[in-house]
Every structure is written in C-alpha cells, then in structure tokens.
Amino acid sequence: MLLEVGFVxxxxxxxxxxxxxxxxxxxxxxxxxxxxxxxxxxxxxxTCAYGQLLPPMAINFYPxxxxxxxxxxxxxxxxxxxxxxAGDDPSYLHRAMTLGQVVGATLxxxxxRPSRNSRPCMMRSGRKFKDCCGRSSTLA
Numbered sequence: 001m002l003l004e005v006g007f008v009x010x011x012x013x014x015x016x017x018x019x020x021x022x023x024x025x026x027x028x029x030x031x032x033x034x035x036x037x038x039x040x041x042x043x044x045x046x047t048c049a050y051g052q053l054l055p056p057m058a059i060n061f062y063p064x065x066x067x068x069x070x071x072x073x074x075x076x077x078x079x080x081x082x083x084x085x086a087g088d089d090p091s092y093l094h095r096a097m098t099l100g101q102v103v104g105a106t107l108x109x110x111x112x113r114p115s116r117n118s119r120p121c122m123m124r125s126g127r128k129f130k131d132c133c134g135r136s137s138t139l140a
Contacts (some may be wrong), residue, residue, distance in 0.1 A: 007078070008103060037074045045057075077107075
C-alpha cells in the first residue's frame with residue numbers, strides 16, 4: 001500500500017561510498033495532497049486519499065524537533081524488522097534496507113499547535129507549552 005501512494009524502496013540509498021553516512025534528506029517528496037502527515041499534540045497520523053495509511057501513534061520528541069516540524073515536512077521511514085531506535089543501533093535498519101524491506105517518503109506535515117497553557121508540554125519537558133516549545137524565541 002505504501003508503494004502505491006508514492007513511497008519508494010530505500011534500497012537504492014545503500015549505494016554510498018565506503019564510510020559515508022546515509023542521508024535521509026534526499027528521500028523523495030510526495031506532493032499533490034494525496035498523502036499527508038498531521039501532528040496534533042503528540043499524536044502523529046498519516047493519511048492518504050484512501051483513508052488512514054498508518055495508525056495514529058503517540059510520539060515523544062524534543063523542542064528542537066518540534067521547531068523543525070513547524071517547517072512543514074516529515075521524512076517517514078517504514079519497514080519490517082525495525083527493532084528499537086535506528087539512531088541507537090542502525091544495524092536493523094541497514095539489514096532491512098539490504099533486504100528491500102524499507103520504504104520512505106518526505107510528506108507534507110500539518111502541525112496543530114496546542115493551546116499556550118497546555119500542561120504538560122508534549123515534548124517531554126513537563127512545562128506548559130508556552131514555556132517550552134511555544135516560546136517566541138524558540139519559534140523565531
């Protein structure tokens with residue numbers, strides 16, 4: 001289903017020179033409104049013209065990630081046998097990519113900002129949104 005809506009097999013990304021780090025910034029973008037991601041509080045949902053593409057999921061993240069999310073795009077990588085965090089141990093991701101079991105796309109992202117007095121901020125700090133990710137100096 002993911003390939004049908006525009007995700008691409010990421011096996012091609014393994015064709016990098018020795019010791020070169022994988023750069024997911026080059027994952028192709030899906031435009032046209034068929035597939036989109038929506039972040040509301042800490043719930044991320046991904047939908048397409050057929051309905052829900054991936055089930056809504058709660059995510060934890062830091063304020064700097066939230067700032068980047070406000071720019072309006074999200075790189076999504078999905079696949080089989082992806083255990084744990086790929087940043088902690090990329091061997092599962094590399095193996096799944098080698099087997100052609102990982103797809104990815106860059107999606108347009110809509111961020112629904114919580115109210116300023118929401119407590120706690122969903123970004124792990126435990127503070128009100130206005131004192132964490134909602135600070136004007138943070139979002140400038």
